[in-house]
Amino acid sequence: xxxxxxxxxxxxxxxxxxxxxxxxxxxxxxxxxxxxxxxxxxxxxxxxxxxxxxxxxxxxxxxxxxxxxxxxxxxxxxxxxxxxxxxxxxxxxxxxxxxxxxxxxxxxxxxxxxxxxxxxxxxxxxxxxxxxxxxxxxxxxxxxxxxxxxxxxxxxxxxxxxxxxxxxxxxxxxxxxxxxxxxxxxxxxxxxxxxxxxxxxxxxxxxxxxxxxxxxxxxxxxxxxxxxxxxxxxxxxxxxxxxxxxxxxxxxxxxxxxxxxxxxxxxxxxxxxxxxxxxxxxxxxxxxxxxxxxxxxxxxxxxxxxxxxxxxxxxxxxxxxxxxxxxxxxxxxxxxxxxxxxxxxxxxxxxxxxxxxxxxxxxxxxxxxxxxxxxxxxxxx
Amino acid sequence: xxxxxxxxxxxxxxxxxxxxxxxxxxxxxxxxxxxxxxxxxxxxxxxxxxxxxxxxxxxxxxxxxxxxxxxxxxxxxxxxxxxxxxxxxxxxxxxxxxxxxxxxxxxxxxxxxxxxxxxxxxxxxxxxxxxxxxxxxxxxxxxxxxxxxxxxxxxxxxxxxxxxxxxxxxxxxxxxxxxxxxxxxxxxxxxxxxxxxxxxxxxxxxxxxxxxxxxxxxxxxxxxxxxxxxxxxxxxxxxxxxxxxxxxxxxxxxxxxxxxxxxxxxxxxxxxxxxxxxxxxxxxxxxxxxxxxxxxxxxxxxxxxxxxxxxxxxxxxxxxxxxxxxxxxxxxxxxxxxxxxxxxxxxxxxxxxxxxxxxxxxxxxxxxxxxxxxxxxxxxxxxxxx
Numbered sequence: 001x002x003x004x005x006x007x008x009x010x011x012x013x014x015x016x017x018x019x020x021x022x023x024x025x026x027x028x029x030x031x032x033x034x035x036x037x038x039x040x041x042x043x044x045x046x047x048x049x050x051x052x053x054x055x056x057x058x059x060x061x062x063x064x065x066x067x068x069x070x071x072x073x074x075x076x077x078x079x080x081x082x083x084x085x086x087x088x089x090x091x092x093x094x095x096x097x098x099x100x101x102x103x104x105x106x107x108x109x110x111x112x113x114x115x116x117x118x119x120x121x122x123x124x125x126x127x128x129x130x131x132x133x134x135x136x137x138x139x140x141x142x143x144x145x146x147x148x149x150x151x152x153x154x155x156x157x158x159x160x161x162x163x164x165x166x167x168x169x170x171x172x173x174x175x176x177x178x179x180x181x182x183x184x185x186x187x188x189x190x191x192x193x194x195x196x197x198x199x200x201x202x203x204x205x206x207x208x209x210x211x212x213x214x215x216x217x218x219x220x221x222x223x224x225x226x227x228x229x230x231x232x233x234x235x236x237x238x239x240x241x242x243x244x245x246x247x248x249x250x251x252x253x254x255x256x257x258x259x260x261x262x263x264x265x266x267x268x269x270x271x272x273x274x275x276x277x278x279x280x281x282x283x284x285x286x287x288x289x290x291x292x293x294x295x296x297x298x299x300x301x302x303x304x305x306x307x308x309x310x311x312x313x314x315x316x317x318x319x320x321x322x323x324x325x326x327x328x329x330x331x332x333x334x335x336x337x338x339x340x341x342x343x344x345x346x347x348x349x350x351x352x353x354x355x356x357x358x359x360x361x362x363x364x365x366x367x368x369x370x371x372x373x374x375x376x377x378x379x380x381x
Numbered sequence: 382x383x384x385x386x387x388x389x390x391x392x393x394x395x396x397x398x399x400x401x402x403x404x405x406x407x408x409x410x411x412x413x414x415x416x417x418x419x420x421x422x423x424x425x426x427x428x429x430x431x432x433x434x435x436x437x438x439x440x441x442x443x444x445x446x447x448x449x450x451x452x453x454x455x456x457x458x459x460x461x462x463x464x465x466x467x468x469x470x471x472x473x474x475x476x477x478x479x480x481x482x483x484x485x486x487x488x489x490x491x492x493x494x495x496x497x498x499x500x501x502x503x504x505x506x507x508x509x510x511x512x513x514x515x516x517x518x519x520x521x522x523x524x525x526x527x528x529x530x531x532x533x534x535x536x537x538x539x540x541x542x543x544x545x546x547x548x549x550x551x552x553x554x555x556x557x558x559x560x561x562x563x564x565x566x567x568x569x570x571x572x573x574x575x576x577x578x579x580x581x582x583x584x585x586x587x588x589x590x591x592x593x594x595x596x597x598x599x600x601x602x603x604x605x606x607x608x609x610x611x612x613x614x615x616x617x618x619x620x621x622x623x624x625x626x627x628x629x630x631x632x633x634x635x636x637x638x639x640x641x642x643x644x645x646x647x648x649x650x651x652x653x654x655x656x657x658x659x660x661x662x663x664x665x666x667x668x669x670x671x672x673x674x675x676x677x678x679x680x681x682x683x684x685x686x687x688x689x690x691x692x693x694x695x696x697x698x699x700x701x702x703x704x705x706x707x708x709x710x711x712x713x714x715x716x717x718x719x720x721x722x723x724x725x726x727x728x729x730x731x732x733x734x735x736x737x738x739x740x741x742x743x744x745x746x747x748x749x750x751x752x753x754x755x756x757x758x759x760x761x762x763x764x765x766x767x
Contacts, residue, residue: 302596302729304598305595305596305729308594308595308596308597308598308599309595311595312595376631377596377630377631377634377729378729
């Protein structure tokens with residue numbers, strides 16, 4: 001039995017999406033910028049996809065820009081917000097951001113004042129602390145909606161309100177890659193300016209994502225060229241990727257409540273069964289975390305070793321931390337102040353549309369056996 | 382410009398009676414190294430091997446590949462012509478014009494080597510004839526027989542070969558001319574360098590890799606495979622044996638003292654390597670050890686580790702500093718792969734305080750708690766050959 005439990009890394013493309021991608025490649029391969037009918041047909045398909053992507057988050061179609069993926073969306077947004085950056089300007093993010101935000105802020109350290117917010121042991125930032133940091137020179141705050149490793153959900157409504165309350169000109173960007181399709185998002189009701197999404201986390205194809213830009217805002221592009229995506233992302237459109245992405249959005253929109261409930265139920269079941277079957281275990285995902293992420297540590301079990309044991313049983317999970325003490329430590333698990341004996345042993349089980357209840361016992365049995373085996377080796381006698 | 386490369390052998394074995402078989406071996410190795418190129422012919426003409434290509438633009442890459450074969454002293458990119466005097470002069474002028482474009486030449490010299498004595502003009506006379514034509518056509522240059530900016534060699538054999546530069550090769554002896562040995566290849570910086578150095582002395586090598594999957598990643602395997610492929614550019618085709626040491630580590634952990642882990646595991650590696658070497662008709666082992674580099678590489682440790690086997694162990698890096706080893710690793714192109722982050726042995730098995738002064742009696746006493754033949758058999762059962 002193959003059980004794929006690494007859906008926060010990427011997901012399997014849904015069959016309906018795959019059909020759409022093939023159809024586009026066979027029948028709608030014209031360049032959307034071409035003057036002729038083939039071009040027009042491709043353009044129309046892309047505009048349909050834009051509506052689908054917009055509908056899922058309560059945006060207007062013209063507020064959606066297709067990009068090359070989540071990383072690109074985050075980069076376009078952050079750099080776009082910060083044109084004409086001044087040395088005295090300040091920008092704020094958290095210590096638990098995805099590298100596509102975190103490393104952009106690191107890069108900007110020499111160019112302005114950069115602040116990183118701490119989190120509590122659940123991965124949550126303090127809104128008071130953030131509010132105290134925002135002043136008249138604060139240009140941008142960038143905060144992830146759902147953390148990719150431990151599933152913490154930040155209250156972006158309250159955060160946005162707190163930021164705008166201190167400085168209405170401070171821009172608020174949200175990395176929505178991990179919350180997409182897992183938590184209801186309504187950009188109309190959330191005081192944010194831009195939000196980044198990725199297709200391959202919601203069973204769409206890789207290499208495509210989107211950026212929501214509030215209609216009242218203009219950003220400077222990163223790439224110049226033919227002016228596609230209204231100048232925000234030049235380069236011939238990834239037609240089949242975009243249209244596949246649109247299809248994935250439609251499917252998600254239709255089944256949203258049902259699918260999310262299934263994820264929560266699966267998550268609860270996995271956590272309950274793990275707790276019942278294995279001793280010396282600690283869950284690092286917060287109680288009120290995202291529906292699809294379980295982060296669990298087994299004492300004396302290096303996460304990396306467990307990943308390799310489980311791949312032998314065709315079960316695929318992931319680890320952010322490395323087995324070797326020499327290797328880089330895990331920034332996120334450090335931020336939530338997880339003890340060393342557990343930090344080394346963390347694995348992430350992330351759920352998706354294709355996971356079933358039938359898989360649970362197979363996975364539990366094998367994790368139980370693997371943990372027992374590994375502990376018999378790692379325990380110094 | 383160049384359509385052929387003249388390959389000269391190292392001098393060391395030129396006089397031996399094995400010359401014929403060495404030449405044949407080198408020719409085969411050149412052919413193997415160039416198997417990805419189309420339109421290449423390799424042949425011998427009085428003492429040198431020639432690599433001719435229909436695609437002149439491949440020449441730089443061809444030389445780059447051939448340069449890595451041991452036993453070659455230098456390579457001359459050349460122009461091949463027939464032995465018609467006018468044709469030779471035309472081609473020489475053409476080559477000279479090409480050289481002038483590439484660098485600043487004020488003086489030159491022509492040197493003819495007439496292996497084919499039926500060629501109608503004697504070497505000295507031909508030097509003068511061709512030199513005169515060059516002076517006539519290129520007014521800016523002069524002859525200087527002692528210290529010229531450029532020397533034009535005209536080699537008259539079955540065909541005529543015109544060249545101006547000799548690209549120094551790695552030297553050494555042709556791989557396979559000096560026996561066979563098994564290299565203990567880890568994913569680190571040292572062992573590929575050790576393999577390179579011994580192969581350079583004409584030794585044909587295969588490699589053996591120890592892992593502890595699932596305590597190590599399959600990516601560590603891929604890394605070692607990459608290192609093997611890199612080494613093959615120099616050593617020719619190699620076999621890579623890969624075995625899983627997990628059972629040995631489990632047993633050591635269960636029955637022995639933590640600080641002895643490294644020494645005990647290394648002794649097992651030696652035994653396993655010896656077995657595989659004997660089975661493959663190899664006479665020695667090669668390791669990348671350098672004296673004093675890590676705990677298992679103190680003199681005392683080396684003595685205790687090697688006591689486990691009868692087969693001699695070559696340690697070409699034993700007297701080199703890490704910086705010297707890194708320098709060679711960079712030159713031969715293994716460094717970038719070696720520093721990828723995937724470890725070949727999980728830190729779980731690395732003792733916090735390894736022994737640096739192990740005593741053989743103690744180690745043997747610990748080993749008496751282990752079923753050595755059974756463990757070796759278990760490890761060998763995991764062997765994969767890549």
